[in-house]
Each structure stands twice: as structure tokens, then as C-alpha cells.
Amino acid sequence: MHFSLPHALEILERTPATFRGLLDGLTDAWLLPNEGPETFSAFDNLGHMIHAERTDWIPRAEVILAQGVDLRFPPFDRFGHLQEQDGKSIGALLDEFAKLRAGSIATLRGWQLGATELALEGEHPVFGRVSLQQLLSAWVVHNLGHIAQTSRVMAKQYREAVGPWRAFLPVLDR
Amino acid sequence: MHFSLPHALEILERTPATFRGLLDGLTDAWLLPNEGPETFSAFDNLGHMIHAERTDWIPRAEVILAQGVDLRFPPFDRFGHLQEQDGKSIGALLDEFAKLRAGSIATLRGWQLGATELALEGEHPVFGRVSLQQLLSAWVVHNLGHIAQTSRVMAKQYREAVGPWRAFLPVLDR
Numbered sequence: 154m155h156f157s158l159p160h161a162l163e164i165l166e167r168t169p170a171t172f173r174g175l176l177d178g179l180t181d182a183w184l185l186p187n188e189g190p191e192t193f194s195a196f197d198n199l200g201h202m203i204h205a206e207r208t209d210w211i212p213r214a215e216v217i218l219a220q221g222v223d224l225r226f227p228p229f230d231r232f233g234h235l236q237e238q239d240g241k242s243i244g245a246l247l248d249e250f251a252k253l254r255a256g257s258i259a260t261l262r263g264w265q266l267g268a269t270e271l272a273l274e275g276e277h278p279v280f281g282r283v284s285l286q287q288l289l290s291a292w293v294v295h296n297l298g299h300i301a302q303t304s305r306v307m308a309k310q311y312r313e314a315v316g317p318w319r320a321f322l323p324v325l326d327r
Numbered sequence: 328m329h330f331s332l333p334h335a336l337e338i339l340e341r342t343p344a345t346f347r348g349l350l351d352g353l354t355d356a357w358l359l360p361n362e363g364p365e366t367f368s369a370f371d372n373l374g375h376m377i378h379a380e381r382t383d384w385i386p387r388a389e390v391i392l393a394q395g396v397d398l399r400f401p402p403f404d405r406f407g408h409l410q411e412q413d414g415k416s417i418g419a420l421l422d423e424f425a426k427l428r429a430g431s432i433a434t435l436r437g438w439q440l441g442a443t444e445l446a447l448e449g450e451h452p453v454f455g456r457v458s459l460q461q462l463l464s465a466w467v468v469h470n471l472g473h474i475a476q477t478s479r480v481m482a483k484q485y486r487e488a489v490g491p492w493r494a495f496l497p498v499l500d501r
Contacts, residue, residue: 167351
């Protein structure tokens with residue numbers, strides 16, 4: 154499947170509602186456990202989405218579109234969510250993410266990107282030259298990846314509780 | 328984390344809204360591709376949830392609670408969803424799943440299960456004796472596993488589109 158802006162927007166627009174469906178009103182028993190040291194809980198996954206929304210995707214797209222002297226992306230802190238989410242409720246985080254995402258989508262639509270803009274490049278700190286189209290594709294996949302990760306970390310809390318079913322539930326051992 | 332009925336219900340109750348957030352109104356470009364022969368598309372995942380809702384979890388729990396002469400579970404057809412979903416829209420499937428799940432939860436709550444009932448056993452066709460508590464735990468994990476799988480199959484459609492980001496997006500190679 155090739156990148157298309159309308160297809161990408163389908164996913165970007167739905168992600169806040171998906172996280173809301175998955176997490177809104179859950180107790181800490183589901184929200185707070187993780188998969189081990191330096192891994193994300195369900196709550197962390199949402200905090201990370203918010204942090205990326207503020208500091209990663211749109212800011213990097215702006216660097217590409219500006220085509221300035223320095224094409225390098227601003228650095229992204231994989232643990233930056235820890236400040237974002239401190240002391241907040243899951244409902245407050247869900248509202249914040251929905252609001253930020255709506256703003257991102259308005260910005261993205263406002264750019265009215267065509268093939269020329271989508272082919273422009275920036276410089277990723279690790280793997281170098283990447284196009285705007287690749288950045289937007291990665292944004293889509295990042296959403297879906299964190300929905301999958303959030304579901305997985307919650308599923309793993311019942312790894313022992315399922316008994317012999319574990320052999321039939323591969324999400325428990327990913 | 329040990330099994331508890333209130334915790335299990337938290338997940339069971341949220342699954343229809345999660346699938347709705349993820350899939351409602353998506354075009355076939357996202358809904359129909361799969362991960363290869365005999366794998367599930369996003370659409371298939373939802374059809375499978377519906378088929379399991381009708382023929383797997385509650386019917387098996389009933390076998391356990393009845394404690395009759397034959398404790399074996401009725402067989403489950405992993406490709407039974409193909410009849411369920413034929414010719415239906417994604418919106419119709421989402422409505423159907425929400426309705427079936429609401430019924431399942433009402434049935435489950437109506438049983439007013441205590442520790443005695445949760446310890447009762449049935450016979451799984453592959454791995455033998457399993458308790459009602461393990462069955463209900465597996466139901467919870469099955470929900471979360473198919474949310475993860477649905478996200479993953481959609482993410483993989485952009486495996487090439489992300490270019491070098493693939494190395495940072497593990498969901499693309501699971």
C-alpha cells in the first residue's frame with residue numbers, strides 16, 4: 154500500500170477515540186503495570202503519544218517544509234512523557250491528546266501538501282535523509298504500534314491467570 | 328495480577344468502543360488487507376470477535392456451570408467468521424459486536440459468580456481441564472490480543488512507506 158494523505162488522515166483522526174475506548178475509566182490495576190524495567194505501561198503509552206504530538210511529528214514536518222540551512226530534526230526524548238503525565242488522570246490525558254491531535258490535523262490539512270512537498274527531505278538524527286512522506290507514514294504506524302503495545306502490556310497482566318490458554322494467546326509472549 | 332471479575336469486566340465492557348474507535352468509517356484500503364495466506368485482515372478480526380462471542384466464551388462458560396456428564400467444550404471454528412461477516416459493512420459488524428457483547432456481559436453479571444463457581448472446570452479440546460476463571464481470563468486476553476493484531480495488520484500496510492523508520496517501528500516486523 155502506497156502512502157496517500159487521505160489514507161494517513163483516516164488513521165490519525167481515529168487514534169484519540171481508539172485510546173479513549175481502550176483506556177477511559179480503567180483502574181490503575183490495568184493502567185500502571187508495565188512489561189519490565191524501562192518499558193511503558195498503558196498510561197506511559199498515552200503520555201508518550203502526547204509528548205510525541207508536541208515535540209516530534211509536526212515540529213519535524215515543519216523543519217522539512219522550511220527547507221532551511223539546518224535540516225536536522227530536533228531531538229526526541231523517549232522518556233519525555235514522564236513530565237507530561239505526572240499527576241494527571243487518564244481522563245485528563247485523553248482529553249489533552251484529543252485536543253493536541255485535532256490541532257495537528259488542522260495544521261496538516263492547512264499545508265495542502267502535494268507531491269512536491271511530500272518529497273522534500275529532512276535529516277533524521279540516526280538514519281539521515283528522510284522524506285516528508287516517510288515521516289507522515291511513520292506517524293501513522295507509530296499510532297497503530299502504540300495501540301498494539303498498549304493492548305499487549307495490559308494483556309500480559311493476565312499471563313498467569315489464563316493457565317494453559319497461554320499457548321493459544323501469542324500476545325502474552327511478544 | 329490475579330483474576331478478578333470486576334477487572335475482567337473493565338476490559339470486556341470497553342472492547343466494542345475500542346474496535347469502533349479503531350475501525351468505524353475506515354476505507355477498504357485499511358480494512359481488507361491481511362498479513363498473508365490464512366491470516367486475518369482488520370475486518371476479519373472483527374468478524375472473528377463476533378463469531379467467538381456467539382459460539383465460544385459464553386457457551387463454554389455454560390458448559391462449565393452446568394457441570395453435566397460431558398464437560399467438553401463445543402468446538403470453535405477459527406474461520407467461522409467468514410460466514411458471519413459476508414456482505415456486511417464495517418458499521419453493521421461494529422453494531423452487531425456491541426449488541427452481542429452487551430448481552431454477554433448481562434449474562435455474565437446475572438450469574439453472580441463467586442469463588443466456588445470460578446473454580447469449576449470444563450474440558451478444553453486441546454489442553455484438557457481448565458477452570459471458569461481461566462476461561463474468563465483468556466476471554467479478556469483474547470480481546471486485547473485482537474485489538475493488538477488489528478492495529479498490527481493495518482500498520483504493516485505502511486511497512487515500505489516508512490522507509491528507514493522501519494528499524495524504529497517494531498510492530499512492522501512482528
